[in-house]
Amino acid sequence: MKVVVALPSPATEMAQEEIPKQIAFLSKNITDITFEANGAQLVFHAPESEVESLREQALKVASKMQRSLRGLARKLVFRSKTADSPVFLGEGLAPGIHIMDRGQVALEGLPLRLYRYFDRTLEALGTPFSPEPLLTPTLIPSATLVKCDYFRSFPHVVSFVGHLPEDAALVEAFRARHENANELDPKALTEMAPPEACLSPAVCYHAYSLNRNRDLPAQGLRYSVVGRCFRYESGKMTDLRRLWEFTMREIVFLGMRENVLALREQALKLVSQYLEVHSMAGEIRTASDPFFIVPDAGAKTYFQISSETKYEISLMLPDHERLAAGSLNYHTDFFGRAFACNVGGLPMESVCIAFGLERWVYAFMAQHGHNPKNYPEAVRSAPELAGCV
Amino acid sequence: MAEAPDNAGDLEQVIALILKVGKLSRLEPDQDIYVAGFSSTRTLELLFEVEDIFSVQIPDDGRFPAARTARDIVGVIQGSRAS
Numbered sequence: 001m002k003v004v005v006a007l008p009s010p011a012t013e014m015a016q017e018e019i020p021k022q023i024a025f026l027s028k029n030i031t032d033i034t035f036e037a038n039g040a041q042l043v044f045h046a047p048e049s050e051v052e053s054l055r056e057q058a059l060k061v062a063s064k065m066q067r068s069l070r071g072l073a074r075k076l077v078f079r080s081k082t083a084d085s086p087v088f089l090g091e092g093l094a095p096g097i098h099i100m101d102r103g104q105v106a107l108e109g110l111p112l113r114l115y116r117y118f119d120r121t122l123e124a125l126g127t128p129f130s131p132e133p134l135l136t137p138t139l140i141p142s143a144t145l146v147k148c149d150y151f152r153s154f155p156h157v158v159s160f161v162g163h164l165p166e167d168a169a170l171v172e173a174f175r176a177r178h179e180n181a182n183e184l185d186p187k188a189l190t191e192m193a194p195p196e197a198c199l200s201p202a203v204c205y206h207a208y209s210l211n212r213n214r215d216l217p218a219q220g221l222r223y224s225v226v227g228r229c230f231r232y233e234s235g236k237m238t239d240l241r242r243l244w245e246f247t248m249r250e251i252v253f254l255g256m257r258e259n260v261l262a263l264r265e266q267a268l269k270l271v272s273q274y275l276e277v278h279s280m281a282g283e284i285r286t287a288s289d290p291f292f293i294v295p296d297a298g299a300k301t302y303f304q305i306s307s308e309t310k311y312e313i314s315l316m317l318p319d320h321e322r323l324a325a326g327s328l329n330y331h332t333d334f335f336g337r338a339f340a341c342n343v344g345g346l347p348m349e350s351v352c353i354a355f356g357l358e359r360w361v362y363a364f365m366a367q368h369g370h371n372p373k374n375y376p377e378a379v380r381s382a383p384e385l386a387g388c389v
Numbered sequence: 390m391a392e393a394p395d396n397a398g399d400l401e402q403v404i405a406l407i408l409k410v411g412k413l414s415r416l417e418p419d420q421d422i423y424v425a426g427f428s429s430t431r432t433l434e435l436l437f438e439v440e441d442i443f444s445v446q447i448p449d450d451g452r453f454p455a456a457r458t459a460r461d462i463v464g465v466i467q468g469s470r471a472s
Contacts, residue, residue, distance in 0.1 A: 068433055072449045299433040307429075307454035332429060346424065 001048045005058045007066065010039035015069050018301060019062045021290040025156060026057050028234050061293060068298025072305050078272045078284040086281035086316045089369030092239050092362055103237030103244025110370060110388065111361050117384040118360040119249060123224060125270050126251035126353070129263065131224035136206035138228050139197040144209045147338040150201065153300070156292050157231040159199040159244070162192035199230035199245075204352040207252045212339035216348055220255020222263075240362035241323055247357040253350060256343055257333075260351040264311075264328050267353045271313060271328065279376045280315055281367060287312035287327065313355075315363035323363050326355040399466060402442060403459045410435045421457045429454075445469040 011019060020033040023044065033044040042062050046054050093099075096109030107115055139161060145151060150158065164171050170191055177185045200206070203225045211221065226249045236242045251267065253260045268284065275282055288304040291297040304310050313326040329352050335341070336348030343349075368375050372389045380389050404416055411427035423429065432454050440447055443466050447453050456462045 070449050296430045299430045302433045303429045303454055306449060306451050307432075308451060332423065334429075 001046060001051055003044050003046050003051055003055055003058070004036070005042040005055055005062065007040055007042055007059070008063055009066065010037075011035055011042070011062070011066060012039070012069065012071070012073075014072050014074055014305070015039070015062075015066050017074075018069060018288065019065050022061045022065055022293050022297065023058050024236070025293050026054055026061070030054065031235075065298050065301070068302045069305075070302070072302065074305070075286040075308065076283055077268065077286070077311055078275070080272075080275045080280060080282050082279055082281040083283060083316065086367065088318045088366055089371075089374060090365045090367070092241070092317075092366060094365050094370050097240060099239065103233065103242070105240060105243060105358065107358075107361075110372065111365065113384045113388065114361045114364060114379075115247075115357055117379060117382050118355070118357050118364075119226065119247070120384070121274075121378075121382075122249050122355045122357070122360075123226070125267075125274055126222075126224050128266070128270070129222050129251060129253075131222040131251055134207060134210075134223045134225045136200070136203050136225055136227045138200055140200040140205060141197055141209075142195055144205060145198055145201075147209075148205050148335070149338070153289070153291050154201065154231075157201060157233060159201075159230040159232055160195040161197045161199060162189070162195055164188075164191060165193040200227060201229055201231050202250075202352075202354070203227040203229060203248050204250050204252045204350075204354065207254065208335040208339050208341065208350065211254060211341045211348070214341050216254060216341065216343040218256070218344055220253060220259050220343060220348075222254075223250075223252040225250045225252060240358040243358055246359075249355045249357060251353040253352070254336075254341070254343070254348050255350075256346070257349045260349050261330060264330055264351045264353070267328055267351075268311065271326070271353070275313075277376065277378050278364070279368070280363065282313060282315040282325075282363075284311050284313055284328070286310065287314075287324065315359075315367075317363060317366050323359055324356075325359040325363055326353070328353050396463060396467075399443070399463045400459060403439070403462050403466070406435060406438050406442065407459055407462075410438055416459060418460045419458050422459065423457060439466060443470075448472070 016035050016039055023033050024030060027050055029047050029050060031045045036043050042058060094111055096107060096111040098106040100106050164174055207223045207225060228245055229248045230245050232244055233242050237244050253263045286305050286308050287310050288301040291300050309330045311328040312324045314322045315325045317323050331350045333347035333349045335350050341348040372380060372385055379385060400418055407416055407422055410431050413426055416425055436447055436453055445466055447469050452465050456465050
């Protein structure tokens with residue numbers, strides 16, 4: 001059923017992008033969130049039984065977000081040459097992309113070659129910074145995520161790791177119940193020990209945790225990190241655009257404020273060049289994270305956008321859709337304080353340059369299609385594409 | 390350097406607001422408020438309070454969140470009055 005919510009004032013362009021991120025959390029049954037009447041009406045679809053409750057909640061959330069965003073406008077820091085007239089030669093679900101289950105994919109053939117290409121070349125993008133390679137675990141201690149404020153900011157996407165406690169009778173009962181069962185016993189969850197670990201939602205957290213209770217050298221530290229990441233995104237997990245399990249490659253800078261911000265500026269130029277070399281239609285612009293609806297979600301969004309702590313690499317898709325394939329994030333001294341890590345007598349400040357590899361594959365194939373002969377020279381001549389051009 | 394009377398009054402009021410919103414116990418005029426423990430998530434609340442108390446409209450041009458001391462914030466307020 002269509003739900004129309006009249007807003008106190010027309011939503012700005014920024015509000016029209018940010019409000020749906022929050023509305024989507026109200027119910028998994030909300031679909032097709034849009035704006036009508038020049039932003040004066042928020043419109044979505046929901047089951048009839050939930051309409052009245054959702055209308056009230058949506059108005060509350062939208063009004064609060066509008067007030068928080070004030071007159072903020074998104075700042076464009078880079079726009080690629082092809083962004084004015086993007087061409088789309090392909091589609092999202094190309095041959096070789098296998099949806100195994102919700103938010104889980106297997107790659108083979110051309111998509112896998114492109115995945116490997118982006119992994120190698122995005123790692124190489126960090127070479128000028130001489131980062132220390134870091135292999136991080138897939139698991140992350142729950143205590144580390146507490147320090148990262150993750151359970152307050154993004155509780156809705158956490159994947160917890162459960163296991164049965166060391167209790168022979170309980171384990172035996174579990175085993176016996178599954179003697180002839182074809183699926184996991186729903187009772188199992190109640191028997192799990194409290195999760196001491198989760199699946200990593202980002203790889204850079206490990207770099208901060210690694211340096212807890214340390215005084216860093218004045219020049220700071222730099223890491224090149226790659227790993228599997230996990231974010232449960234409910235009904236939005238349909239294809240490579242939004243996966244439960246995906247690969248994140250990052251360049252991480254730890255140090256003094258001026259140092260890490262200067263490095264982010266250098267990285268910004270490198271990423272801009274990378275977009276041009278690959279003829280990718282896209283922009284780099286200020287953005288915010290999809291904070292869960294908490295009392296201070298609007299305030300966090302305001303701070304992120306107004307202080308330009310997050311630059312998003314926004315790639316263009318058909319039908320005016322965008323895909324955030326990466327971001328250049330300045331965390332101020334948040335992680336330095338959280339992990340008691342100092343440099344020059346002050347809490348360490350940090351920047352991470354993060355890329356979601358599967359999203360690069362999706363956007364690249366959407367723009368350049370499935371025939372490698374049409375690809376930019378840098379890709380056609382890459383070793384990963386050898387034998388298929 | 391001696392403060393102009395208006396500036397001194399503004400500075401005192403701004404410090405009082407930062408202490409209240411940030412739940413801090415003390416702050417020097419040139420002390421970095423974030424280093425002193427002011428949470429960035431309270432920046433918007435502080436902005437609303439500043440606008441109410443000083444009857445000004447602070448532009449959303451990034452200068453307010455970039456202001457890191459009470460004196461910087463007074464500068465933003467005075468800039469808003471002038472514009």
